[in-house]
Amino acid sequence: xxxxxxxxxxxxxxxxxxPIGIAADAxxxxxxxxxxxxxxxxxGALWLALSPNPWSxxxxxxxxxxxxxxxxxxxxxxxxxxxxxxxxxxxxxxxAVNAVALVLATFIGGLLxxxxxxxxxxxxxxxxxxxxxxxxLLAEEPPLADRRPSSPRLFLEIARVPLLVTVSVIGIAVxxxxxxxxxxxxPVYAEQIGATDAEVGYITTAxxxxxxVGTLLVPWMVARSGYAVTLLIGVLVTxxxxxxxxxxxxxxxxxxxxALNGFGRGSTNALLITLAVLAVxxxxxxxxxxxxxxxxxxxxxxxxxxxxxxxxxxxxxxVFYLSTAVALAGGVLVFARPLPRS
Numbered sequence: 001x002x003x004x005x006x007x008x009x010x011x012x013x014x015x016x017x018x019p020i021g022i023a024a025d026a027x028x029x030x031x032x033x034x035x036x037x038x039x040x041x042x043x044g045a046l047w048l049a050l051s052p053n054p055w056s057x058x059x060x061x062x063x064x065x066x067x068x069x070x071x072x073x074x075x076x077x078x079x080x081x082x083x084x085x086x087x088x089x090x091x092x093x094x095x096a097v098n099a100v101a102l103v104l105a106t107f108i109g110g111l112l113x114x115x116x117x118x119x120x121x122x123x124x125x126x127x128x129x130x131x132x133x134x135x136x137l138l139a140e141e142p143p144l145a146d147r148r149p150s151s152p153r154l155f156l157e158i159a160r161v162p163l164l165v166t167v168s169v170i171g172i173a174v175x176x177x178x179x180x181x182x183x184x185x186x187p188v189y190a191e192q193i194g195a196t197d198a199e200v201g202y203i204t205t206a207x208x209x210x211x212x213v214g215t216l217l218v219p220w221m222v223a224r225s226g227y228a229v230t231l232l233i234g235v236l237v238t239x240x241x242x243x244x245x246x247x248x249x250x251x252x253x254x255x256x257x258x259a260l261n262g263f264g265r266g267s268t269n270a271l272l273i274t275l276a277v278l279a280v281x282x283x284x285x286x287x288x289x290x291x292x293x294x295x296x297x298x299x300x301x302x303x304x305x306x307x308x309x310x311x312x313x314x315x316x317x318x319v320f321y322l323s324t325a326v327a328l329a330g331g332v333l334v335f336a337r338p339l340p341r342s
Contacts, residue, residue, distance in 0.1 A: 231339070242327060
């Protein structure tokens, strides 16, 4: 049931990210979809707070998945403020902002849960999401030039771009590992070795904090080693972090593994989203981003579902070994097609 609730976040993302991307490119505006995402986030958080049973949690988390689908519009809207040559720097910045927000949310959320109860974290989410929606409404959106009329043919052209296909499939592996471990069974494992609610929050905070570091280092690493080597390093670090979790026996050791995982996760996600942006012309970026994020959402959906079944059948330690294998498979895909040097 835990796996199903975690996976429900990805249902709307698999189904809505491509339509959102196509609609945003066809309309020539990304901001309305970003605002809708924040409203859905507030509604989903409120529903989570009021949920009386696991199936209600399942439905509420699916609503927050609608908000997650809006990340397509938010990332491309942010990229529109920068020249194409600054794409890596722009994506590194927005991913770093996202990671910092997650650090603050998990750290403060742990404190709130200990002091006021778990429901308080959801009500805090309602307030923050509403504030975000207001801020987005006040933001100006750059005009979109060189628009092409949307059509099934254009969509297929974009969806078949080799670079976009490669990074999307690697994204499946990366998200599978994240949602099977960090967002799935790492908190469960932490409780099994005696972690309190606040300590679970601190462990997650450690992961997000080092994710910021990995994200910010991406432009520097790419400039020196290229996309392929930098991406391979990120994937291998993620694999190692998953493999050593079952070997930990106290909260501090587990926190170290998640700090390592955060670095790999942050650098890998920043690299993949940058390559997805660079794969097509600016006027088709929302569609490309929709394809990329819808495909990698398959990993968000399958990760917790498959790992939940594995945990029931074999044991929770097997989840981390499975995640290691999936991460290594993603590393092999780095060599499937030549990536840009810079």
